[in-house]
Structure formats: C-alpha cells, structure tokens
Amino acid sequence: MEVAIRWSSLSTPAEARFLIADVVGRTFKLCHITIYGNSNLQWEEISRISKVPAFRTFDWSPRNDVVAVGQWSGETVVLALETGKHVLSLPIKSQRQCNAVAFNSESLLATGLERVRNDFCLNIYDINQRVPAQSLQSSTSSIKQTVEPVRKLATSEGITSIKYFGQQPKTLVAGVKGTCVRIYDLREDSANPSLQYQTTCVHNLAIDPTDENYFASAAPPKETMVMIWDRRSTRRPASTRTSTASVQDGPVLELKKPVEEGDSAANTNIWRLQYSSTEPGCLGILASSGNFRLYHTKKEYIEEDESQAKSPSGQARPIYAQDLHVSRVDTVERSYQRRRLGGRDHDREELDRIVSFDFTNVYAPGQRPCAITLRGNGDIGIHELKGRRPALAVSARSAIAISKPAQIANTADIGKLSSTLKLEEASQSGSIAEALMQVKEKARVSGDTYGLARLPIRDALVLGDVARRRCIEGYLFDCETNVMITKDELQLQDMWSWIKVAQSRARDGNMVADDVDFSYLGVNAVWNEDLAPQDTRILSKTPHNGSIASAITSLAQALGLQDAGLPETTKSEHRLVCLYTLGFSAKTGKLFSSVNNHAESGDNAQACLLSLMYNNSDLALKALQSGPRKDEAIHKGLAMAITAFSLIEESKLQGERRKLALSRIQDAVSTIDEPHAQAITSYVTTGNWTTVLHIPSVPLRYRLGIALRTLSDASLSTFLAHELSQAILFGAPQALPLTGLTTHTLSLFQSYLNRTSDLQSAVLAMSYAAPRFVRDSRFDTWRAAYRTQLNTWKLFIERTYFDTQSTKLSVTWDGTKTLRPSPAQVTLRCGKCGDALHRDAPPTELSASVASGPAGHHTGSIFGDARSGTVCPKCYAHLPRCAICDLWLGVPDPRSRGALTANKDPFAEALEVCLHCSHMYHRGHADEWFRGHEKCPVPDCECRCNELDSAGR
Numbered sequence: 001m002e003v004a005i006r007w008s009s010l011s012t013p014a015e016a017r018f019l020i021a022d023v024v025g026r027t028f029k030l031c032h033i034t035i036y037g038n039s040n041l042q043w044e045e046i047s048r049i050s051k052v053p054a055f056r057t058f059d060w061s062p063r064n065d066v067v068a069v070g071q072w073s074g075e076t077v078v079l080a081l082e083t084g085k086h087v088l089s090l091p092i093k094s095q096r097q098c099n100a101v102a103f104n105s106e107s108l109l110a111t112g113l114e115r116v117r118n119d120f121c122l123n124i125y126d127i128n129q130r131v132p133a134q135s136l137q138s139s140t141s142s143i144k145q146t147v148e149p150v151r152k153l154a155t156s157e158g159i160t161s162i163k164y165f166g167q168q169p170k171t172l173v174a175g176v177k178g179t180c181v182r183i184y185d186l187r188e189d190s191a192n193p194s195l196q197y198q199t200t201c202v203h204n205l206a207i208d209p210t211d212e213n214y215f216a217s218a219a220p221p222k223e224t225m226v227m228i229w230d231r232r233s234t235r236r237p238a239s240t241r242t243s244t245a246s247v248q249d250g251p252v253l254e255l256k257k258p259v260e261e262g263d264s265a266a267n268t269n270i271w272r273l274q275y276s277s278t279e280p281g282c283l284g285i286l287a288s289s290g291n292f293r294l295y296h297t298k299k300e301y302i303e304e305d306e307s308q309a310k311s312p313s314g315q316a317r318p319i320y321a322q323d324l325h326v327s328r329v330d331t332v333e334r335s336y337q338r339r340r341l342g343g344r345d346h347d348r349e350e351l352d353r354i355v356s357f358d359f360t361n362v363y364a365p366g367q368r369p370c371a372i373t374l375r376g377n378g379d380i381g382i383h384e385l386k387g388r389r390p391a392l393a394v395s396a397r398s399a400i401a402i403s404k405p406a407q408i409a410n411t412a413d414i415g416k417l418s419s420t421l422k423l424e425e426a427s428q429s430g431s432i433a434e435a436l437m438q439v440k441e442k443a444r445v446s447g448d449t450y451g452l453a454r455l456p457i458r459d460a461l462v463l464g465d466v467a468r469r470r471c472i473e474g475y476l477f478d479c480e481t482n483v484m485i486t487k488d489e490l491q492l493q494d495m496w497s498w499i500k501v502a503q504s505r506a507r508d509g510n511m512v513a514d515d516v517d518f519s520y521l522g523v524n525a526v527w528n529e530d531l532a533p534q535d536t537r538i539l540s541k542t543p544h545n546g547s548i549a550s551a552i553t554s555l556a557q558a559l560g561l562q563d564a565g566l567p568e569t570t571k572s573e574h575r576l577v578c579l580y581t582l583g584f585s586a587k588t589g590k591l592f593s594s595v596n597n598h599a600e601s602g603d604n605a606q607a608c609l610l611s612l613m614y615n616n617s618d619l620a621l622k623a624l625q626s627g628p629r630k631d632e633a634i635h636k637g638l639a640m641a642i643t644a645f646s647l648i649e650e651s652k653l654q655g656e657r658r659k660l661a662l663s664r665i666q667d668a669v670s671t672i673d674e675p676h677a678q679a680i681t682s683y684v685t686t687g688n689w690t691t692v693l694h695i696p697s698v699p700l701r702y703r704l705g706i707a708l709r710t711l712s713d714a715s716l717s718t719f720l721a722h723e724l725s726q727a728i729l730f731g732a733p734q735a736l737p738l739t740g741l742t743t744h745t746l747s748l749f750q751s752y753l754n755r756t757s758d759l760q761s762a763v764l765a766m767s768y769a770a771p772r773f774v775r776d777s778r779f780d781t782w783r784a785a786y787r788t789q790l791n792t793w794k795l796f797i798e799r800t801y802f803d804t805q806s807t808k809l810s811v812t813w814d815g816t817k818t819l820r821p822s823p824a825q826v827t828l829r830c831g832k833c834g835d836a837l838h839r840d841a842p843p844t845e846l847s848a849s850v851a852s853g854p855a856g857h858h859t860g861s862i863f864g865d866a867r868s869g870t871v872c873p874k875c876y877a878h879l880p881r882c883a884i885c886d887l888w889l890g891v892p893d894p895r896s897r898g899a900l901t902a903n904k905d906p907f908a909e910a911l912e913v914c915l916h917c918s919h920m921y922h923r924g925h926a927d928e929w930f931r932g933h934e935k936c937p938v939p940d941c942e943c944r945c946n947e948l949d950s951a952g953r
Helices: 346-352 432-446 457-463 466-472 479-485 490-509 523-528 548-559 572-582 588-600 604-613 617-624 632-651 655-669 675-686 689-694 700-710 713-730 733-739 743-756 759-766 777-792 796-809 845-851 897-901 923-930 945-952
Strands: 003-007 017-022 027-037 040-049 055-060 066-071 076-080 086-090 098-103 108-113 120-126 151-155 159-164 171-176 180-185 195-198 203-207 214-218 226-230 253-255 270-275 282-287 292-299 324-333 354-359 370-375 380-384 392-394 399-403 421-425 911-913 920-922
Touching: 003 370, 040 380, 055 098, 066 098, 066 108, 076 108, 108 159, 108 171, 120 159, 159 203, 171 203, 203 270, 214 270, 226 282, 253 324, 270 354, 282 354, 399 457, 421 457, 432 457, 432 466, 432 479, 466 759, 479 490, 490 572, 490 700, 490 733, 490 759, 523 572, 523 713, 523 733, 548 572, 572 700, 588 604, 588 617, 604 617, 604 632, 604 675, 604 700, 617 632, 632 655, 632 675, 655 675, 675 689, 675 700, 689 700, 700 713, 700 733, 713 733, 713 743, 733 743, 733 759, 743 759, 743 777, 759 777, 777 796, 911 923, 920 923
Parallel strands: 003 354, 098 159
Antiparallel strands: 003 017, 017 027, 027 040, 055 066, 066 076, 076 086, 098 108, 108 120, 120 151, 159 171, 171 180, 180 195, 203 214, 214 226, 226 253, 270 282, 282 292, 292 324, 354 370, 370 380, 392 399, 399 421, 911 920
C-alpha cells in the first residue's frame, strides 16, 4: 500500500479530522473537513510533515497528535504532527524491518519486528516514561530522545501485525508470522501469551470496538482469507451445541473468499481490515483490486440451560465463545477489473480504485454510518453505508412499527415514542374488496421486470388485513353477503355462489332419498357414488340395505328431474342429479326464470350461455337484449354470431362452405375476452361444445354442466377425474361444484392454504359439512386456529357469532350436535366462596355453610336488603374498593331497598376494571380521573390505563 488514510477517533461533527500518509512521497498531511453534504466534500490541510524517514508502517495516537512510523531499518520514530519534529526515537540492536506499530489509549507503544535469532521481536515502550507530556506538543524541542522498552516479548519470532484492545489498554493481540495469533496481558510478569491460536492468518489485525471479544485477521499476501476469532477462547462443549464442530479452539467465522470471485488471483491481496465503531459487527474488507465490501455479522443464538448456569460448587461457569454468521454483505465498490468499460484505459481505472479507507465515528447528514475513502488518484470521499436495517414488527391488526435511526434532534424528544419508532397502519377507507382492488392495480402498475411490486407501507399492510376486515364486514355464513365481500376474488365468488345453491337444495331435507343424505355433495361424489364416510350420511339407525345407485334414482324421481337433451347413457339419473346440484334445470319455467334473473342483474353473457346449453337460441338472443346491457358492443357481437350460427345450422352447410362461414364468425368475435362470452364464441365458431371444456377461463360450473349434457359416460368419467386432480393440485376453491364438501375438499383447501394462507374462507366453507358429514383432524385444527385468530384481533362478538352459527350447522338428522356448544364465556364469581354473583344461582356447599340456614337456603329477604348488589348474596363478602374514592364497589340490585337511594345515572356506579393492572373504579370516578391523567390513580402503580384503553379501541 503506497498511501493510506486514517480518521481521528477524537473527531466531532464540528471538528472532523483525518490523516493522509504517503509512503512513497514520505509525507503526512493532517486535515479537517469544512463542508460535507449532498455528496459535496471539502477539506483543508492543517499541517504537513515532509521528508519523513523512509517507513513501511505507521500508527496515529488516539490521545495526542503524534504519529509513530516504523522504518525499514527497524527503528521507530515518534513525530509531532503539528510541528513535524522528531520527539522520540526507538532504536534496535539488530537491524531488520519494522512490520507493525500500535498505540494504546494511554501511553504505551508496541513495535513488531521481522524475525532475527536471539532477539526480541515485540517491544513495548512507555513514551511518557522519559518524555514529558508537554514535549510531545512543543514547537521548540528538536532533541531526539530514546526510550528503552518496558517489556520485551516474542524471542526469535517475526511479528506481522499488532492491535491494542480499547477497553483493556494493557492487553494486545499480535500476529506471529506463519505461526499463530497471540494475546498478551501486559499486567502479567510472565512473557508467555495468555491465549494463542494456531493459524497462518496473522496479518491486518482488527478488533471490534463494539464487542472486543471479537477480532479479525487476514491471510498472507497473495491469499484471500479472513478469520474472525473470539478471545473467550473456550468453546461450548459439543453436547450443548447444535453443530458437530470440534471443541478445539479455532475461529468462530471463516471467510474463505471475502472479495469478489475472479479477484482471488495471485496478485490480489487483502490490504485492510477495519471494524466500524458505530455499526456493531460490521467488518470492512479492502482488496488490492479496489473491491470494498462490508460483512455484517450476527451472533449465533444459544439457549442457556438455567440448571447449568452455575457449577456444582456454586461458582459461575466460564463464558463460552459464541459462533457468528454473516447476516448480509454490502459491496461498497467493485474491483476495477469488474468496473472496466469498453474503450477506457486500464491504467486509468487502476488509478481510480479505492486504495485505503477508515470508518468514521460520526454519522453522515443522512444519519447513517459512513467511511472515508482514498483513491489512487488522490480523491477523498465519504461513503454513506446502509447501516443496520431498521427493526420491524407487525401486529395482528396489520399495524407496523419501524425503528428510526439513533438520532435525537431535540432533547424534548427524548422518551417520546415518535422519536424512535415510525408507526403505520393499513388504510381503512372503503370496503376491503375495494381496497384490495386498488392495491392490486397499484401493484400491477408498479411491477418491475420480475413482477415485484413496490407499494407504500399503508397499501402493503392492506394485504395482511384482509381476513380481519372481511370478518368485521360480516364474512360468515350468509352466502349473498360473502359474494359481495369477496367481489375482488372471482374464485371465491364462484365458491360462495355454489354453496348458496347447495344450501337451498339441502333445505327441508330435499336432498334425502332412501335414508341417504346427498346434501353438499358435488358432481364427482354423485357420479362415482362416493359418499365416504357413508355412516355420516345414512339417516336411519339400521344399516342401509339399498345401493347408492338406487338412492340416486329415488332422489331424481322425488325431485321430478327430467331432461330430453341428454346423450346416450346408462346413468341418466346420475346426470340429472349432478345437474341439479350445479343449479341447472331443464324445466322451461325454471330455465326462463334463471335466464331472466341473470339478465336483469347485468350478467347477459351468462344468461345467454345458460340458454344455449339447453339448445334454446331464441331465449339466448332475448337474454342479450334484456336488462341493463352493460357491455352492449359485446352483446351485439354475440347476437350476430348466434344468429349466423343458427342460419348455418338451418341451411345445413357442409364442407368448405361451412368452414368458411364459421371462420367469418370467428373473425368478428375474436376480440371478446369475457369468460362466458368466450364459451359462446367457441361453440358458435366450431359447432362443438367439446372445445369449451378446455377453456380454463370459463367457470367450472358451466363446463361441468356442458360435459354432463354432451359427453359419453367414459369420456365424462375421464374428464371429471382430470379436473378433480387439477383442482386438488392447484387448490382451486371454484371447484367446489365438482368436489362438493367432502374429504376431497379438505385436500383441495390444504393446497389452497399453502398457496394463499386464506384460512378464513376454508373454515367457513367447510363448516357447512364438517363435522356433520366430514370428520377430519385437519378441519379441527383449522377451526381452532381461526377462533384463535378472532380472539387475537379482539373480535370476540364475531367469534361468538361464528361459534353459535357453526354449532347450528353441525346438527345431524337426529338432533345431535357434532360440535359441542361453547360454555358461558363471562361469569362473575365471588372471590371468597366461588359462587356466581347473580341472585338465582344455586348455592355451593361452602356458601351454604357460610351464609345459609339449616336448610341451606338464602336467609335474606326475597326482595333483597339494602346491601344487595354490593355484597355476595351467598357469603356477604364485599366487592373490592374503588381505587379513587376508596368506597366499596357494586351497584344496588334494582329489586332491593338499596336501589331507592341509588344514583340516577345507572352507569356512574358501575364497576370498571383495568385489564392490565387489575385495579377497579366506579365508572363515573374513572371518567373524571382519566380526563386529566394517563396513569393509574393507585400510588406506585405505573400502569398507563387510559393510554392502553385508547389503544384498545
């Protein structure tokens, strides 16, 4: 390294100093920064030292403006930066290179020399021993003074690098060339090291000032490896560690390729290692190629066993070394080889690379840690680093807290939450469906090449608040309401639309035949006669003797199902019941009613498709002309195509003429993309319903209806099996018309949960059939988890609605409730006798013995006495006292004599309790107290009851 830059540890924002050392030019420049902001750095030179003796290493004292330089001859000279005078000379007996010099935070100076036989290579000097402190800064002193070492260490061992520990100035770490890294405690009389680590990584030692247990060392020149050590040395025994690593001493982290791949050539060295003093665990590594990287390390978490906290003798056990892991790597600048552009001069790029850096002890204007850098061309810059990523926490209600940088602009801000945290909440405007549609549109617009969306925090939080907001809006067991709430999710709308149909079909036992209940079964179960588990669908207590096929035939006859448009089949009743479960009917009156309802609601294309399914083209054309006609252009195109197709069918065109006519129709409607309209155009341009079955955008309910009315038995079985496997694989809730609410649906919802985490929709949909018809531990787990979610959101009323209504859905044919009703959620009981506080509760043995007559009955008046409502009616124990007025709590029973003198405001004397500190008050007193106070009125209680109550709301 030909030049170097060092930052003064005594720098402040008002006086920021740095030192530039030019090894080739033999000069030192002491400078200070005058302006820094918006990438504009200006600095001035304070002093300069020229014609310094040729040196190869130096160190800047952290206490005084003096610098020690190690010369090629091995002699070390201490220079005053402001005057340039030689204030101290440290000669040696045998000349050899001085490889390292280091000041501690007091007055000690260590020098490390190249190896020579029978001589010490690590010498410790006290520069204040012979030199008065004032002479270090004297401008008149020019006498060279010499000092003898106070300690001599490392006989015949070359020293490559030295560093003192800042918090223990009498302890240093030294690298012994090609052998080991040693830690010396200078307080000990022995010359032996306190600790020693066998390694060849003995260069560029760096100590982490934020945790001095850790220090780093680099490999010899022409190698790129860095090791991080823990000086606590002793490793945790293998039985208490999660890894199988050896318990021998070694590095806690090894970086084998700390620079960019491709830079580890024979001419690439690690020039500098340095830890940041403002960013814990941040190690800067600079390579000779100019590659400057930051390694952020974190400690491995090890759970302490309290039983092993102390040894059997009662003494504290040793503190073990903690392994590290790299949490992230930031590349400040790439190597000049990687940055090379076409046409640029190679030498020019090499001259522009970073050749030295040092971390600063002050923050940049952006309130981020920074490093000062020096380039080969002499340019000096400040690099603002990314620093520690902010801590982040998300609440169950989709509020987020993000930590702010460690900065206090005003002393009045100290202690305020807003000074350290940024709080954000999900946007609450409009319905959740509208909010989701807006967020999805923003995500679509902001998506980059890889589909990654960049959204504001408030919008992103909406995505995590969907289930809670839907629950508040009434997402429960009303299918019509659920369809409106999920209007942003077409697949959920299709699911709830079918459940609505299935619910109406199952009403009043309409889906029961031959004591078999077909409620909430899908096409697959009916067609394949798969009612597993059958015992939940057999309504009689005696075994069912008839077959499932005969029960299906009986059901079709009981419902009066007929359809002349079915293909040749051996399972006509199965097809009719399947169409009935889908909500389709061939009866003219019901078909006309369904088509008219769709048209009036604006779903003209859906009404048209339903008409064509039953070969009624006249009704299809009428459907396109009815209702609000939202997409008139599409409707006109469909009407034209249907009319043209009808004419082609009537004229019985064949061959090329038919193909040409159909192609003309296809050209006219090729731009239509509405799903139901696509099914219509596919049919009228091919004359074959089979092509519609393979259009995934067409709702599965209609594709199933078309398949049931057109495919042969074998083809239909194949089609249903394929669609079932695809629905389960991709977790498609719109496939419920196929699966029904069966065990297959649980597998489908398992895939759906893995894909979307929408536990809410899965639990609500399955509650119609589980555990009444389907009994599976997966649903039990999901239901319990959803109830816990509701409690976490503090939606206790909504959770109660869910419990009561799902319990009603679980009632079997014989009145058995397969879900146990929830017990009473709130009961006021006496803290003394344990009995309920209401008058009519039956007394327990304890209360009867305490406050009853011989027969165990209440001895007071049947109308109560003056204390009724303020004491326990069983044992007469008082309620707690009000924390404000110190009188007994309780409201007199309206039926008692004490009610005659009761306060006119029935709520003023009501009991109010803080759920955090459990103190109680009269409601009126609490309102008056907390209008002017935040803290609890009880002395020495620090609970901020009022603030917590506001947050709860």
